[in-house]
Amino acid sequence: MKALVIIYLTFMFISMYFMFFFFLVHIRNRTKLFEHPPKTKEKTISIIVPAYNEEECLEGTVRTVLDADYPIEKIFIVNDGSTDRTKEIAQKLAKEFPSKVILLDKPNSGKAPSINYALKHVKSELFAIVDADSYPDKDAISKMVGHFDDEKVGAVTSAILVKNRGKFIQNLQVMEYVIMAWTRKLLDFVGGVWATPGPLSIYRKSAVDKINGFDESNMTEDIEVAWHLVKEGYRVRMCLAAHTYTNVPVKIKGWLRQRIRWDIGGIQTIGKYKSSFLKNGMLGNFILPFFVMSMFIGLLGVGVFVTQGLRKIIGAFLLTGYSYMANTQVLSLQDVYFAPSVLNFIGGLLLVFGFIFTVLGLLCFQEGKFAREKFFTLLLYGTFYLTVYPIILVIAIYKMAIKDIKW
Amino acid sequence: MFESQKHVFWQALLATILIFGLGLLIGFALEDARTSKISNMYTKSEIDLIDMRAQSDVYGIGTLDCGKVVEENIKFADRIYEEAKLLDKYQEASKLSDEIILEHKKYDLLRTLVWTNSIKIKQTCNASYHNIVYLYNYRNLGVEERAKQQVFSKMLQDLKDRQANNIMLIPIAADSDLASLNILLGTFNITSFPTILIDEKTKIENVENVTDIEQHL
Numbered sequence: 001m002k003a004l005v006i007i008y009l010t011f012m013f014i015s016m017y018f019m020f021f022f023f024l025v026h027i028r029n030r031t032k033l034f035e036h037p038p039k040t041k042e043k044t045i046s047i048i049v050p051a052y053n054e055e056e057c058l059e060g061t062v063r064t065v066l067d068a069d070y071p072i073e074k075i076f077i078v079n080d081g082s083t084d085r086t087k088e089i090a091q092k093l094a095k096e097f098p099s100k101v102i103l104l105d106k107p108n109s110g111k112a113p114s115i116n117y118a119l120k121h122v123k124s125e126l127f128a129i130v131d132a133d134s135y136p137d138k139d140a141i142s143k144m145v146g147h148f149d150d151e152k153v154g155a156v157t158s159a160i161l162v163k164n165r166g167k168f169i170q171n172l173q174v175m176e177y178v179i180m181a182w183t184r185k186l187l188d189f190v191g192g193v194w195a196t197p198g199p200l201s202i203y204r205k206s207a208v209d210k211i212n213g214f215d216e217s218n219m220t221e222d223i224e225v226a227w228h229l230v231k232e233g234y235r236v237r238m239c240l241a242a243h244t245y246t247n248v249p250v251k252i253k254g255w256l257r258q259r260i261r262w263d264i265g266g267i268q269t270i271g272k273y274k275s276s277f278l279k280n281g282m283l284g285n286f287i288l289p290f291f292v293m294s295m296f297i298g299l300l301g302v303g304v305f306v307t308q309g310l311r312k313i314i315g316a317f318l319l320t321g322y323s324y325m326a327n328t329q330v331l332s333l334q335d336v337y338f339a340p341s342v343l344n345f346i347g348g349l350l351l352v353f354g355f356i357f358t359v360l361g362l363l364c365f366q367e368g369k370f371a372r373e374k375f376f377t378l379l380l381y382g383t384f385y386l387t388v389y390p391i392i393l394v395i396a397i398y399k400m401a402i403k404d405i406k407w
Numbered sequence: 408m409f410e411s412q413k414h415v416f417w418q419a420l421l422a423t424i425l426i427f428g429l430g431l432l433i434g435f436a437l438e439d440a441r442t443s444k445i446s447n448m449y450t451k452s453e454i455d456l457i458d459m460r461a462q463s464d465v466y467g468i469g470t471l472d473c474g475k476v477v478e479e480n481i482k483f484a485d486r487i488y489e490e491a492k493l494l495d496k497y498q499e500a501s502k503l504s505d506e507i508i509l510e511h512k513k514y515d516l517l518r519t520l521v522w523t524n525s526i527k528i529k530q531t532c533n534a535s536y537h538n539i540v541y542l543y544n545y546r547n548l549g550v551e552e553r554a555k556q557q558v559f560s561k562m563l564q565d566l567k568d569r570q571a572n573n574i575m576l577i578p579i580a581a582d583s584d585l586a587s588l589n590i591l592l593g594t595f596n597i598t599s600f601p602t603i604l605i606d607e608k609t610k611i612e613n614v615e616n617v618t619d620i621e622q623h624l
Contacts (some may be wrong), residue, residue: 005502013427020426028415190412255444311550318554325614328561339441339500344433349430 005343007304012346014297018290019353025186026360033185034241034366035053037146044124045202046074054257055085056134057247062101063094064135069119071144075101076118077132078316091216111198112214112221119205119213122248126202129222133247135163140242147237154207155226157184157196161365163204169255173248173376173383182361188238194291195223196236200244203312207334218272219405220265227273230283239371240364244270256392257279263396264405266291298390305387351382358382414601421504431503439496445510448490452517455483460524473532480528482498484575487514488596491578499544511545515583519591522577526607537570537624539563541578542592543601552601558614559601565617570624 006064026033040271047065058077065075075097076092106117111219115129126148130136131185140158147156159181162174187193196203201222208214219223226236248254270292323330358378399405459479494511501507525538541563543556560578567576581592582598596605603611609623 002502009431013423017419017423020414020422024415024419025412028412042441137492190415243449305518315550315554319557321556322554322558322614323561326558326562326617327618328558328565329617332561332564339496340437341500341502342431342437344500345437346427346430349426 003305007300009306009346010344011297011300012343014293014354016346016351016373018293021182022186022357023360025189027088027379029161029186029189033182036143036239036241039142039146040149041149042071043126043145044073045070045120045126045128045145046076046124047117047128048076048078048115048122049132050078050080050118050129050198051082051086051090052108052111052114053082053086053130054302055082057091057133058086058089059093059166061130061134065130066097066100067120067138068141070140072100072141072147073124076099076104076117076121078104078114080104080106080110080114082175084335091360104267110216112216112218115221116213116216118288122205125205126203127205127208128200128248129196129198130200130244131198131246134160134244135199135246136244137242140200141202141246143242144239147239148295150235152235154229154232155196155201155203155236156239157193157201158199158225158238158239158242158244159185159365160199160242161243161245162248163248164247165304167250168377169252170248171377172381173255175358175374175378176385177248179358179361182364184238185240188240190286191235192286192290193236193238194226194287195220196226197222197382199246200242204234207232210278215272216346218265218268219261220269223265224269224272227233227283227287229270229278230287231273231280233281238325256395259373259389259392260396260399262398265401266295269397270295283402295393297382298393301387302390302394314382350364419448426464427545434503438501438507441501442506442510443492445483445494445497445507445514448493448516449501449510449513451549452483452487452490453512456520456524457519459483473528473534476528477532477534477536478572480521481572481575482527484577485567486522487518488576488578490514491518494515496543511580512583512585515580516585518577518579519585519588522579522591523587525575525577536572537574538604539566539574539576540604541576541601542581542597542604543578544582545580555614556601559603562600562615562620563603566620569621575623 048063049061054061062075062077065072077093079087079090087103087105090101094101094103100123104118104121106114110293119127126145128141136158144156144158147153160177161181162170162177164170165174173345183194184193203225206227208225209226211232212222215224215228229236249258270288273283273288277288278284320330362378420562459476462476475538491514494507494514498507498511510623522538522540528534529536529538541559543559544552548556563576563578567574577587581588581597592598596609597604597610598614601612605611605620605623610622611623
């Protein structure tokens with residue numbers, strides 16, 4: 001068997017394993033997906049809203065949080081040296097709700113330093129981070145708080161969904177965010193939640209104090225903090241019933257910048273916790289290998305795709321040139337004849353499983369209707385959008401190599 | 408809660424091994440079926456070739472009907488040329504087993520016999536048709552070599568379409584490691600591939616217009 005065939009088969013085996021893994025977890029827990037533990041006792045909670053140039057969304061976000069059906073102790077708006085009207089809007093809100101909203105003003109230094117700055121002022125048992133462009137449902141916090149009755153729970157994250165819809169790239173992200181929320185919930189059943197995204201995640205203050213706050217050198221503090229908590233023996237949970245709507249990038253450039261940042265942060269986190277491999281419970285035995293394997297599969301895929309793609313392009317170029325010289329047709333019926341191989345067969349099977357996987361995830365939410373209406377978007381999501389991931393990973397690695405790391 | 412879920416890991420592994428194994432088995436069965444098909448075609452062709460050679464021997468006792476022998480030879484060569492194209496397609500799709508390579512080798516030997524038989528017939532019958540032997544490689548091809556060979560195949564297909572029974576087209580993989588073929592290659596001093604050998608005299612090693620090739624006939 002050729003080396004390339006072995007690579008393809010390994011790639012397919014690993015992909016199939018993860019797909020079956022998610023299928024099985026879903027089947028075993030399909031009735032429990034939206035369950036959440038009831039609140040048995042009230043816990044005090046504060047909200048941190050880090051904000052950098054968020055004049056368009058900040059007020060809406062703060063008013064949404066104030067409207068929550070769970071009592072909020074304080075809302076700390078951290079103005080991270082904004083150059084627009086963010087500070088002015090925050091001042092207005094602080095004036096309007098003097099007992100609730102507090103403005104913390106500091107020079108620009110990034111999201112993690114802003115959160116750590118706010119943490120010095122937090123006195124409640126729990127605190128939530130809400131990105132300034134995100135809008136939690138009225139009952140989101142109350143659905144999540146019950147998880148903290150378990151003293152081992154260090155953080156709980158919510159289902160992040162897309163608020164701004166309509167454009168093609170946004171519709172693709174609608175599907176992506178639903179699948180991310182669904183798979184994160186499935187990982188929750190095995191204790192494998194690996195991120196507490198910024199739009200809405202709640203933390204136990206004592207747990208975060210124990211790990212000395214958020215890592216200010218990491219590009220994705222929401223991944224790093226989750227890994228750190230798991231390493232320290234805390235559980236990170238996911239509440240699929242708690243929905244938070246966030247604004248996603250509307251332009252390719254912004255989307256690309258966001259994804260590169262996610263990948264760089266992911267790699268930084270792997271680097272930081274590499275010594276935990278096969279140690280520290282779920283972190284070393286599942287989260288880290290799962291994360292590394294996902295990246296490895298992506299890189300392997302892009303490597304094979306680029307190599308084979310280049311061969312095909314150069315081959316087609318040469319074939320056209322030679323055909324011109326010989327005055328023969330470039331493409332004949334003979335070339336179109338296709339004898340499928342075992343790789344085509346298993347690849348086709350994976351594609352079908354992947355499609356079912358995506359539809360299953362979408363159907364768990366009301367987005368099932370959306371998927372039916374946007375069938376073309378669904379097709380493009382499964383065939384094109386996901387294949388771009390590994391390419392972005394390569395760009396992220398390149399940027400890290402040349403030390404071009406910025407938010 | 409997490410404890411009750413830990414079985415999912417090995418259950419998923421088991422399901423993957425099962426489905427993936429099934430996929431591989433189907434793949435093996437598919438490749439095996441194709442190899443069997445090629446093997447059957449080869450057996451038929453081999454019988455036909457032996458029959459043709461036997462006919463020559465039988466005619467040798469009496470009077471040789473050159474017209475019939477030439478016609479049957481060209482018809483036979485055309486058939487195994489079509490079979491060769493199918494064999495190449497199947498070989499390209501063969502990922503798990505190397506059995507088809509052996510079939511390819513057997514076919515190359517058969518085609519070498521057709522070539523030597525044709526040389527004899529041309530001499531005996533003073534036939535006017537042309538032997539066009541296409542010698543190519545099929546293992547470890549570079550991008551350029553592959554593109555060049557694809558165009559050579561098309562050039563020869565065009566030539567066959569134009570010349571029909573005026574030429575006998577015999578494609579043979581030169582890297583089949585056959586002693587008889589290697590002797591012939593040495594005899595005609597063929598060292599680079601792909602090469603088109605016309606009537607055991609003219610060698611074409613570069614891409615040419617079909618009309619230019621016709622001028623060598």
